[in-house]
Amino acid sequence: MFKLNEMAVKPVMIADAGFMYAAKMSGQASHYDLFTPDAGELAFLADEIAPHPFYTRGFMLHTDNKVTDLVQRAYEHENAAQYLLVKGSTDYIMNQTGLLFSVDRPSVESMEAIGGTGDTLTGIVTALISTGMNIPAAAYAAAKINRIAGLYANPTPATQVIEIINQIPRAVEKVLKEDHGGSF
The missing domain is CATH 3.40.1190.20 (Ribokinase)
Known part of the structure; x- marks a missing residue:
């Protein structure tokens, strides 16, 4: 440090x-x-x-x-x-x-039981910050992206986190276009 x-x-x-x-x-x-x-x-x-x-x-x-x-x-x-x-x-x-x-929102209850969804959230916010996005905006966008990726994966408690990860690009596109026309 x-x-x-x-x-x-x-x-x-x-x-x-x-x-x-x-x-x-x-x-x-x-x-x-x-x-x-x-x-x-x-x-x-x-x-x-x-x-x-x-x-x-x-x-x-x-x-x-x-x-x-x-x-x-x-x-x-x-x-x-x-x-x-x-x-x-x-x-x-x-x-x-x-x-x-x-x-x-969206609320995807079954995501709570899936190991690794916190890691996906941390990874998404880190990636967004690395693009120059300020931390609060990146955290807000990451929370929405993670939830939407989960929604797109249509998970059950047996879902593997890779199924959610595969939906992240699609969720990123949706959130960044909808929230501020992609100019977060």
């Missing part, structure tokens, strides 16, 4: 799952540009004393906790990146000031 911070042009730093954990535990989470947690991973970020997701205190995982409350808590304890794309039945794009965007 010290070497990256010395660079004239710092790379965009994006972390999902394991690397998010390392960023939090090293005290360097705030140096990152984007984290892509799900609700359980967000609870770990919000728990200022948990050294590992396994040790997240129970009240953090209680269903009454709202994503916005957990995000606020993660920022209070400097355990969050500049932006968060929180994956779930509703995807939330947030920063320290609060909610920027949310995406809940």
Whole structure:
């Protein structure tokens, strides 16, 4: 991290799952540009004393906790990146000031059971950012693209993630053309 911070042009730093954990535990989470947690991973970020997701205190995982409350808590304890794309039945794009965007349509319930859909979302947002798109816009577009790719794949809980991946180009085209005439 010290070497990256010395660079004239710092790379965009994006972390999902394991690397998010390392960023939090090293005290360097705030140096990152984007984290892509799900609700359980967000609870770990919000728990200022948990050294590992396994040790997240129970009240953090209680269903009454709202994503916005957990995000606020993660920022209070400097355990969050500049932006968060929180994956779930509703995807939330947030920063320290609060909610920027949310995406809940299309809703493809069977995607929740398919391993790798969070990885597709992280990959899509990373690809969009690499084109020069700003992080909030890329996160919003990625959330929509991932959901539409899932819809196009018409998945069941037995669907393999490659079937969704194969639909990403088609979903990218649809989202980028519909939202702002392709000028995101």
